[in-house]
Amino acid sequence: MIKFSNVSLIYPNSTTTVIEDLTLEIAEGELVLVIGPTGSGKSSLLRLINGLVPHHTGGILAGDISVDGISTATVKPGALAHLIGIVGQNPVNGFVADTVEEELVFGMEALNLSNDTMRKRVEEVLDLMSLAQLRNRAIATLSGGEQQRVAIASALVAHPKVLVLDEPTSALDPIAAEEVLSILHRLVHDLSLTVVIAEHKLERVIQFADRIVHINGAGNTVIGSPEEILMNSTIAPPIVELARTLGLPEIGVSVREMRRMTSDFRSSFEIQKPPSGEASIKPFISINELSISYNGKSALKDISAMIYENEIVAIMGRNGAGKSSLLRAIAGVSDNAFGEVIVNGFNSQKLHSKSRRENVGYIPQEPSDLLYGQSVSNECEQADHDNQVSAGATFAILSQLVPGVSGTTHPRDLSEGQRLGLALSVVLSANPRLLILDEPTRGLDYQAKRTLTKMLIDFARVFNRSVVIATHDVELVAELATRTIFIADGEIVADGPTIDVLLSSPAFAPQVSKIMAPQPWLTVADVVRAIEGRN
Amino acid sequence: MTRPTFHPLTWWIFSLALAASVVRANSPWFALTAVGVMSAIVFFARENAPWGRSFNWTLKLALWIIAVRAAIGVLIGVPIPGTVLFKVPVLPLPHWMPGIRIGGDVTLERLSSSISEGVVICAMIVIFGAAASLTSPHRLLRVLPIYMYEFGVSVVIATSVLPQLVSAVSRIRMAQRLRGQKTHGLKSFKRIAIPLLEESLARSLDLAAAMDSRGYGISKERSRYRPIKWAPIDTAVIAAGLLVVGLA
Numbered sequence: 121m122i123k124f125s126n127v128s129l130i131y132p133n134s135t136t137t138v139i140e141d142l143t144l145e146i147a148e149g150e151l152v153l154v155i156g157p158t159g160s161g162k163s164s165l166l167r168l169i170n171g172l173v174p175h176h177t178g179g180i181l182a183g184d185i186s187v188d189g190i191s192t193a194t195v196k197p198g199a200l201a202h203l204i205g206i207v208g209q210n211p212v213n214g215f216v217a218d219t220v221e222e223e224l225v226f227g228m229e230a231l232n233l234s235n236d237t238m239r240k241r242v243e244e245v246l247d248l249m250s251l252a253q254l255r256n257r258a259i260a261t262l263s264g265g266e267q268q269r270v271a272i273a274s275a276l277v278a279h280p281k282v283l284v285l286d287e288p289t290s291a292l293d294p295i296a297a298e299e300v301l302s303i304l305h306r307l308v309h310d311l312s313l314t315v316v317i318a319e320h321k322l323e324r325v326i327q328f329a330d331r332i333v334h335i336n337g338a339g340n341t342v343i344g345s346p347e348e349i350l351m352n353s354t355i356a357p358p359i360v361e362l363a364r365t366l367g368l369p370e371i372g373v374s375v376r377e378m379r380r381m382t383s384d385f386r387s388s389f390e391i392q393k394p395p396s397g398e399a400s401i402k403p404f405i406s407i408n409e410l411s412i413s414y415n416g417k418s419a420l421k422d423i424s425a426m427i428y429e430n431e432i433v434a435i436m437g438r439n440g441a442g443k444s445s446l447l448r449a450i451a452g453v454s455d456n457a458f459g460e461v462i463v464n465g466f467n468s469q470k471l472h473s474k475s476r477r478e479n480v481g482y483i484p485q486e487p488s489d490l491l492y493g494q495s496v497s498n499e500c501e502q503a504d505h506d507n508q509v510s511a512g513a514t515f516a517i518l519s520q521l522v523p524g525v526s527g528t529t530h531p532r533d534l535s536e537g538q539r540l541g542l543a544l545s546v547v548l549s550a551n552p553r554l555l556i557l558d559e560p561t562r563g564l565d566y567q568a569k570r571t572l573t574k575m576l577i578d579f580a581r582v583f584n585r586s587v588v589i590a591t592h593d594v595e596l597v598a599e600l601a602t603r604t605i606f607i608a609d610g611e612i613v614a615d616g617p618t619i620d621v622l623l624s625s626p627a628f629a630p631q632v633s634k635i636m637a638p639q640p641w642l643t644v645a646d647v648v649r650a651i652e653g654r655n
Numbered sequence: 656m657t658r659p660t661f662h663p664l665t666w667w668i669f670s671l672a673l674a675a676s677v678v679r680a681n682s683p684w685f686a687l688t689a690v691g692v693m694s695a696i697v698f699f700a701r702e703n704a705p706w707g708r709s710f711n712w713t714l715k716l717a718l719w720i721i722a723v724r725a726a727i728g729v730l731i732g733v734p735i736p737g738t739v740l741f742k743v744p745v746l747p748l749p750h751w752m753p754g755i756r757i758g759g760d761v762t763l764e765r766l767s768s769s770i771s772e773g774v775v776i777c778a779m780i781v782i783f784g785a786a787a788s789l790t791s792p793h794r795l796l797r798v799l800p801i802y803m804y805e806f807g808v809s810v811v812i813a814t815s816v817l818p819q820l821v822s823a824v825s826r827i828r829m830a831q832r833l834r835g836q837k838t839h840g841l842k843s844f845k846r847i848a849i850p851l852l853e854e855s856l857a858r859s860l861d862l863a864a865a866m867d868s869r870g871y872g873i874s875k876e877r878s879r880y881r882p883i884k885w886a887p888i889d890t891a892v893i894a895a896g897l898l899v900v901g902l903a
Contacts, residue, residue: 167864170868172864172867172868175867176860176863176864176867196867196873197864197867197868198867198868198869198870198871198872198873199870199873200868201868201869201870201873202870204868206865206868208861208864208865210861212819213858213861213862213865214861214862214864214865215865216793216811216862216865216866216869216871217793218704218791218793218794221880222793222880225880226869226871227869227870227871228878228880229797229877229878229879229880230869230870230871230872230873230874230877231870231873231874232874232875232876232877232878233878234878235878235879235880238878238880239880242880258704274869275869278869278870448829451833453829453832453833473836476833477834480833482830482833484826484829484830484833486826486830488850488853488854489826489827489829489830489831489850490830490831490833490834491850492831492845492846492847492849492850506834532853546834547834
């Protein structure tokens with residue numbers, strides 16, 4: 121169905137090749153996963169399939185790509201619209217209409233399909249993607265998971281033979297992600313649709329993939345079955361790391377396979393009790409009857425909680441449950457908040473300039489919102505100046521977090537992980553007592569995530585600080601958080617040590633705990649500790 | 656009560672007619688009345704959507720233009736004799752710039768003529784701003800013929816990206832408040848403008864790519880899923896507009 125013959129790609133003004141001499145054939149009805157570190161060219165590879173690269177972006181392309189026999193070099197991306205559906209990294213940026221129904225028909229109207237065909241197909245796709253309830257809703261009012269489904273539906277409605285998705289689950293909570301992926305799985309099996317996905321959160325998609333294309337960043341690509349590729353790859357979800365740690369001869373890609381492979385190992389242990397962590401007793405943040413409403417719709421309802429020193433608190437919940445609202449209110453920048461939040465003895469609403477920087481550090485969902493300098497060093501100098509620290513201090517933090525960033529680079533040109541690192545160093549240069557992060561692992565590869573995890577744990581334990589983090593990433597929570605607060609519909613529904621909260625909900629349980637149930641182990645490190653404890 | 660839905664072209668044609676009559680009448684009072692009528696229509700008939708909310712910005716922009724124009728008109732230009740309101744010190748200019756004067760006596764006549772010219776210009780802005788906020792740009796795009804492809808792409812980009820930018824401004828402002836920075840004043844402008852500009856460019860490119868890969872502009876003909884019908888109420892609005900042109 122898709123054929124890459126000796127494809128190489130170079131962007132203008134760039135010295136490195138994005139893709140070098142890639143030859144690859146994807147058969148009809150295959151689900152292929154594209155993996156690689158951030159900034160390695162996964163998105164470029166996806167956009168090569170329908171010709172958006174280089175037709176839309178520029179760049180020099182060598183070799184030939186053909187889809188269903190049509191060479192993408194000879195036609196515009198639009199001429200392949202009936203053949204390829206493509207969903208970008210951020211579906212919100214690609215919506216052209218106001219309501220779900222209008223969005224669905226946009227492509228078909230452009231292709232001049234007859235009214236009868238359109239009506240049939242709209243009904244079909246509404247049922248397929250379970251969107252019938254939402255057909256007349258304004259897209260802006262939908263949740264993240266629903267928007268992702270609308271984006272996929274509007275790609276599917278033109279009956280393409282190939283569906284290309286760029287990080288379809290990165291913004292979704294575990295349940296919404298599962299929904300989207302199981303629909304894709306069904307399409308591949310029922311309609312023999314060819315699907316190409318790029319994704320960082322391998323733990324979510326790995327079990328659905330037939331083959332993996334691994335781009336290593338220097339232009340080299342390896343293609344093979346998931347087992348082959350993951351056996352030796354540096355990019356590995358917890359499930360693979362577990363197999364490696366236990367020294368299993370093969371790796372399993374689903375919980376079911378891994379449970380079979382580890383049944384001997386598991387039966388050699390007695391069921392352990394969850395460890396009880398030592399709780400800190402010095403309260404640091406107190407949230408008192410906090411309510412927030414936007415245009416009469418309430419986002420948070422009378423929330424009260426205490427957060428203690430050197431705790432790392434994860435805030436979890438569905439898309440739109442009120443996580444970001446809570447973070448903003450803790451940071452004291454929510455204009456619609458009622459109730460009060462006391463951070464380190466100060467009302468957080470009333471903090472400003474220096475005292476704000478020293479008490480609360482906040483990394484928003486888009487770390488680039490914090491940045492306005494024309495270069496990395498420019499940005500670091502500004503932070504040095506603002507916080508009256510010695511020159512070069514901020515850059516030193518940055519080099520520690522993400523080594524090898526050049527001072528002359530423009531923040532826009534950094535990779536996702538590097539940009540987060542820069543924003544973090546700017547915030548950390550003020551040495552804040554509290555660090556708040558909103559969805560920090562979006563678009564981060566495993567390597568960058570490990571660095572972040574280590575840094576946050578050091579920050580909380582060594583420097584006696586508190587961290588509050590909102591995330592959908594259960595694996596991150598398992599590695600990092602000492603306590604988890606679960607929010608649903610603006611109310612706290614669960615609050616306790618991470619291990620209790622995660623284990624009590626199957627949807628939010630991390631991979632290792634699903635494999636090792638009923639043992640109370642969340643991460644590979646927990647398993648290693650248990651083995652060491654036995655020996 | 657269900658609000659009547661209008662054809663996307665209705666308010667644009669009406670605005671065109673009203674604008675033409677404002678030009679014909681060339682009277683600030685007529686212009687002000689037109690602005691009042693348009694504002695009333697907007698406040699009753701607009702939808703709760705990003706483009707609907709844009710009208711407040713239009714009004715602010717218009718007031719700003721009037722103020723700037725009045726200030727410049729009063730300070731620079733040929734002196735008009737009349738009732739002196741107050742005096743501004745005269746800025747000395749080199750001898751090779753005769754006939755132009757900066758500062759000096761501010762007369763009632765000069766002030767009022769500057770303002771009334773400004774009012775007519777701003778009435779045009781408000782009238783078309785009102786049409787824009789009464790019509791969903793996406794519906795408008797659907798009734799435009801396909802050969803306006805480039806125009807269509809720009810319209811969709813401008814109208815989808817602009818509202819997102821408004822929310823981006825508040826997001827970036829919030830982030831910078833968190834960095835302990837001031838978010839008002841001239842100095843903060845650069846800090847907000849730069850991330851905003853970058854984001855809007857990135858978003859526009861994304862959207863253009865999305866429209867392209869969905870086949871927009873490929874077929875000469877464009878089919879309609881729900882044809883937009885011309886209703887009697889549309890004719891009524893247009894007739895009212897033409898009547899105003901005739902009277903003015």
